[in-house]
Amino acid sequence: MELVCPAGSLPALKTAVDNGADAVYLGFRDSTNARQFAGLNFNDKRAAEGIQYAHNHGSRVFCAINTYPQPDGWEQWKAAVDRAAALGVDAIILADMGLLDYAANRYPDMARHLSVQGSATSYEALSFYKDNFGIRRAVLPRVLSLDQVRGVARQSPVELEVFAFGSLCIMAEGRCYLSSYLTDESPNTRGACSPAKAVRWQETPRGLESRLNDVLIDRYGPGEPAGYPTLCKGRFEVGGSVYHAIEEPVSLNTMDLLPELQSLGISAVKIEGRQRSPAYIADVARTWRQALDSLGRAPEEYAVKDAWRSTLSGLSEGGLTTLGAYHRKWK
Amino acid sequence: MMKLSLGPILWFWSKQTVFDFYGKAADWPVDTIYLGEAVCSRRRELKPDDWFALARDLKACGKEVVLSTQTLIESEADLRRLRRICEQDDFLVEANDQSALQVAARNGIPFVTGPSMNIYNVATLKVLARQGLKGWNLPVELGKETLGQLIDGIRDEGLDLPAEVFAWGFLPLAWSSRCFTARHYNLPKDNCEFRCLQHPDGLELRSRESRELFRLNGISTLSGARYDLMREMPEMERMGVNTVRLSPEHQGMEAVVRRFDQVRRGEVPQTDPLQLVEAPPCNGYWYGRPGMDLVG
Numbered sequence: 001m002e003l004v005c006p007a008g009s010l011p012a013l014k015t016a017v018d019n020g021a022d023a024v025y026l027g028f029r030d031s032t033n034a035r036q037f038a039g040l041n042f043n044d045k046r047a048a049e050g051i052q053y054a055h056n057h058g059s060r061v062f063c064a065i066n067t068y069p070q071p072d073g074w075e076q077w078k079a080a081v082d083r084a085a086a087l088g089v090d091a092i093i094l095a096d097m098g099l100l101d102y103a104a105n106r107y108p109d110m111a112r113h114l115s116v117q118g119s120a121t122s123y124e125a126l127s128f129y130k131d132n133f134g135i136r137r138a139v140l141p142r143v144l145s146l147d148q149v150r151g152v153a154r155q156s157p158v159e160l161e162v163f164a165f166g167s168l169c170i171m172a173e174g175r176c177y178l179s180s181y182l183t184d185e186s187p188n189t190r191g192a193c194s195p196a197k198a199v200r201w202q203e204t205p206r207g208l209e210s211r212l213n214d215v216l217i218d219r220y221g222p223g224e225p226a227g228y229p230t231l232c233k234g235r236f237e238v239g240g241s242v243y244h245a246i247e248e249p250v251s252l253n254t255m256d257l258l259p260e261l262q263s264l265g266i267s268a269v270k271i272e273g274r275q276r277s278p279a280y281i282a283d284v285a286r287t288w289r290q291a292l293d294s295l296g297r298a299p300e301e302y303a304v305k306d307a308w309r310s311t312l313s314g315l316s317e318g319g320l321t322t323l324g325a326y327h328r329k330w331k
Numbered sequence: 332m333m334k335l336s337l338g339p340i341l342w343f344w345s346k347q348t349v350f351d352f353y354g355k356a357a358d359w360p361v362d363t364i365y366l367g368e369a370v371c372s373r374r375r376e377l378k379p380d381d382w383f384a385l386a387r388d389l390k391a392c393g394k395e396v397v398l399s400t401q402t403l404i405e406s407e408a409d410l411r412r413l414r415r416i417c418e419q420d421d422f423l424v425e426a427n428d429q430s431a432l433q434v435a436a437r438n439g440i441p442f443v444t445g446p447s448m449n450i451y452n453v454a455t456l457k458v459l460a461r462q463g464l465k466g467w468n469l470p471v472e473l474g475k476e477t478l479g480q481l482i483d484g485i486r487d488e489g490l491d492l493p494a495e496v497f498a499w500g501f502l503p504l505a506w507s508s509r510c511f512t513a514r515h516y517n518l519p520k521d522n523c524e525f526r527c528l529q530h531p532d533g534l535e536l537r538s539r540e541s542r543e544l545f546r547l548n549g550i551s552t553l554s555g556a557r558y559d560l561m562r563e564m565p566e567m568e569r570m571g572v573n574t575v576r577l578s579p580e581h582q583g584m585e586a587v588v589r590r591f592d593q594v595r596r597g598e599v600p601q602t603d604p605l606q607l608v609e610a611p612p613c614n615g616y617w618y619g620r621p622g623m624d625l626v627g
Contacts, residue, residue, distance in 0.1 A: 068451035070473070071480035098454025119449070120429060122404045124413075128433035132458065143508035148405050171505040171552070172403050175447050177472040178505050178545075181554055181622035184615075186472055188449065213621060216538040232505075237537045238515050238547065245536050245547070246511060 001262055001269055003292055004062070004161060005285050008040045008274035013050040015278040017059045020289030024054055025062040025093060027191075027274065031073075032080040033064040034117055035274040036191035047087050060090035066115035067191045068096045078102055085110050091136070094118075095174055100133035114138035116163070117187065119174035121148075123155040130157045137161055139270060141173045146257065150264055159267040165284060165312065166272025168252040168322065170232065178231055183213045194230045210234075251316035254323060255288070255304050258295050280315055287311050333567065333595050334574040335588065336363035336495065339399035339425070339445075341503060342548060343527035344581060346376040352579065353385055357392040359585055360592040363574060364389050365425055367399035367416065369445070370506075371549045372409050373523065379415050386422055395423075402427040402447045403506040403550065410434075423465060436462040446471050446497050446576075447506070453484030456492055466493045468576065471502045471558070474619045475566065482571050493573030499561065499587060500578025501533065501546050501610070502554035502622060511547040520550075531581040543611060544623075556613035556623055563617055564594045 005021035007013035016024045027033025029041040042050065051061045063084040069077035077099055084092045085107045092110060094100045095117035103112055114120055114129050116139040129135045137159035140149060153160055171178070173187070180186035183198040198213040208220045210229035217234035220226045227233065232246040254261070254269070261269065269292075271284055287308045295302045337356060340349065356364060366389070367382050368374050377385070386396045398416050401409055410430065417424055417434045426432050427445040435442040443466040450456060450467055459467070469478050478494065485492050512534055513523040533546030533553060543555035560567070560575070567575065575595070577587060593599070615624030 068449055070451050070477045071453060071484055072477075074452055074454070096449065096451065096455060097458045098452045098456075101454055101458050118429075122410060122428075122430045124410060124433045125404065125429035128429045128436075131433070132462075143403070144405060145508065148508075151407055170509055171507045174449060175402070176505040177470075177502075177622070178552065180472045180616070181502070181504055182544075184619070184621050188451070188470075189472065215542060215544065216540050219539060235539070236544065237539055237541070238534055242539060245515070246552070247509075 001258070001266060001292060001295075002161075003285065003288050004268050004270045005281060006035075006166075006271055006274040006276065007050065007281075008035065008037070008276065009278070010042070010046050010050050010053075011278040012274075012276070012281045013061075014053055015282045016285050017054050017057045019282050019285035020293075021059055021285050023060040023062055023090070023268070024050075025064050025270075025274075026050065027064045027066075028080055028083065030076070030080075031189075031191045032067055032069075032077050034066050034115070034187050034191045035064075036067075037275050038196070040275060044083060044087065051087055051089060062091045062093050062113060063087070063089040064093040064115065065099065066093050066095040066117045068117075068188045069099065070189070074098075081107070093139070097133070100129070100135070104133045108134070111136045113161070114158075115174075116141055117174035119172055121152070121172065123152050123157065126152070127157050137267065139163070142169050142252065143172050146260060149261075149266075153264040153266065160265070161268040161270050162254070162261060162266055163252060163272060164254045164269035164288065166252060167230075168247070168250065170247045182215055182231055194228070199229055248322075250322045252322060253312055253316065255291055255308060255312065257323065258291060259299055259302050262295060262299065283311055283315060333564070333572060334362040335360065335591055335595065336574050336576045337361050337365065337588075338497065338500070338576045338578045339365040339367055339369040340579045341370055341501075341551065341553065342531050342533060342579075342581070343371070343374045343525065344376070344531055345528060346381070348531070348581065349377060350385070352581070352584070353389060355585060356588075357389055357394065359588045361394070361577070361588055363395040363397060365397045365399045365445075367425075369399045369402055369425075369427055370551050371510075371527070372401065372406065372412070373520075373525070374527070374549070379412065383419070390422075397423045397425050397443060399425040399445065400427050400431045402445070402503075403508070404428050404430040405508060432459070432462060439463065441465045443495075444468060447503065450481075451477070453481060453488060456481070456485060456490065457488060460490050460492060464492060466495060466573070468495045468497060471497050471504070472616055472622065474617045475563070475570065476619055478572070479570055486571075494571070495574040495576055496560065496567060496572050497558065498563075498567070498575045498577065499559055499591065500557060500580065502558050502616075503551055504545070504554055504622075505552040507550050507552075510550050511552065512549050515547065523549075554613065554622060555610065556625075557610045558614065558616070558622075559612045560614055560617055561591060561594055562627070563614070564591070568595070
């Protein structure tokens with residue numbers, strides 16, 4: 001299985017490559033990709049430098065253009081596909097059907113991967129994208145259980161990439177409008193969820209409060225660890241009780257499942273986090289490289305080492321990890 | 332005159348409640364009725380044959396009937412139900428996921444798309460038109476500016492793709508494999524005791540400052556405020572919107588339908604504010620603002 005790592009900047013890209021990424025994925029410095037953060041991502045010059053570095057070291061580069069262009073953005077998004085082609089990336093990661101159609105016709109030889117934002121959760125959906133746009137690979141949404149991944153994998157017409165580690169989206173990606181309901185930006189429209197511009201932190205007599213466009217997302221008691229106010233991970237009131245009504249602030253970690261993922265024929269595991277620092281990327285990439293190498297050497301003896309586990313949980317939201325939907329009991 | 336539609340029932344109601352609802356809806360001034368379970372695979376108060384029978388009855392009453400499909404398709408059983416709907420050709424199918432696009436196109440069944448289908452540009456509509464698309468819903472997070480550009484684009488391309496706009500009700504905003512109603516009751520999803528039946532208009536989720544944010548509805552999350560584009564009806568008509576969608580609620584729906592009918596006929600309604608499940612109104616998405624906002 002390939003290790004696919006995030007690259008939000010050139011230093012992060014180099015770090016990922018140096019620490020064993022088989023492929024890195026990046027985006028341009030605008031809202032054509034689903035990790036639009038200030039100061040993050042690549043202009044063409046930086047991207048060219050990164051691609052050369054990766055290729056010189058035997059890694060591949062995927063370019064994510066995985067938000068949904070509206071008519072007044074169409075030319076910009078189309079130009080992003082042209083730029084990726086001119087740069088010679090190894091694959092483009094797309095979600096929008098219109099853009100997939102454009103890329104398939106204009107650049108038939110450039111590999112197309114379906115982004116997780118394409119919401120394909122069944123082999124019929126994958127077949128739709130394969131038949132119409134010739135996708136080579138698809139990234140599966142994080143909502144599927146391992147059993148369901150097995151069902152999809154058995155009949156998938158394309159290579160599959162699954163999320164292995166990082167932030168956990170519990171909603172079907174590409175179809176979640178919670179962020180644009182509270183703010184005016186969503187992953188689909190602007191490549192942003194719970195955007196930083198709408199976040200406000202406030203010390204109050206009741207505790208530290210995090211707000212998103214003035215809506216109270218969470219309030220922390222003294223000593224309680226505070227996390228970024230991703231709106232689905234806040235504490236809210238339902239039926240008289242206050243709790244994490246949608247999702248706990250935990251990260252996804254599927255290292256325990258690697259042997260099963262391999263036996264299902266999964267082609268690649270993906271690390272989330274283009275917004276993360278090079279230091280984070282180094283630790284995560286190195287740890288996953290070790291795990292994958294260990295699996296490759298002796299699959300039947302594979303076991304997650306305590307050192308890997310502690311490195312990863314130290315890097316996780318609230319120090320907690322979960323198998324996510326892969327683990328059915330979790331529901 | 333614009334058409335009025337009743338979207339699929341997004342909540343979980345008992346079989347009798349569903350039959351009673353459509354029994355009355357047969358006499359309401361709606362042109363199109365979407366039928367079927369679009370949210371949760373565990374909601375099987377009505378079997379496929381019940382839905383088909385209901386569809387034939389409503390068609391006999393002069394309604395255009397469209398069969399809705401599940402939005403989040405996860406299992407082989409989900410696909411079986413989907414295929415069953417796409418094997419008939421008496422009714423149009425509402426595709427709410429790419430799985431449905433594939434199955435409908437393969438079977439040569441004409442289809443329309445619901446508001447969860449990712450249609451953000453004309454190029455996407457062109458792709459789907461080649462597959463058999465007969466009409467489409469604007470994604471709920473898009474507003475009048477984008478809609479206007481899309482309608483212009485459709486005309487420029489010489490396509491015949493009537494647009495429908497979700498104009499009244501709690502907005503479907505997200506779908507998950509996790510069930511938030513079961514979570515509220517500390518029940519596993521697979522043994523949820525069908526608690527959604529106790530919440531015919533969802534479970535209110537509020538901020539700790541009592542602001543109505545969302546409605547939890549099984550695996551789906553809806554807006555906490557009720558989207559209401561009644562005042563925007565004349566504008567929609569000028570833009571060339573074909574159909575205005577009203578999302579079913581278990582109380583007071585007839586009054587809502589009649590009010591929208593009056594407005595589309597240019598008759599200003601004189602009745603008092605509608606007596607419905609209490610919720611604040613919103614219309615932000617239409618104006619390119621946060622969805623929860625109320626403009627005007």
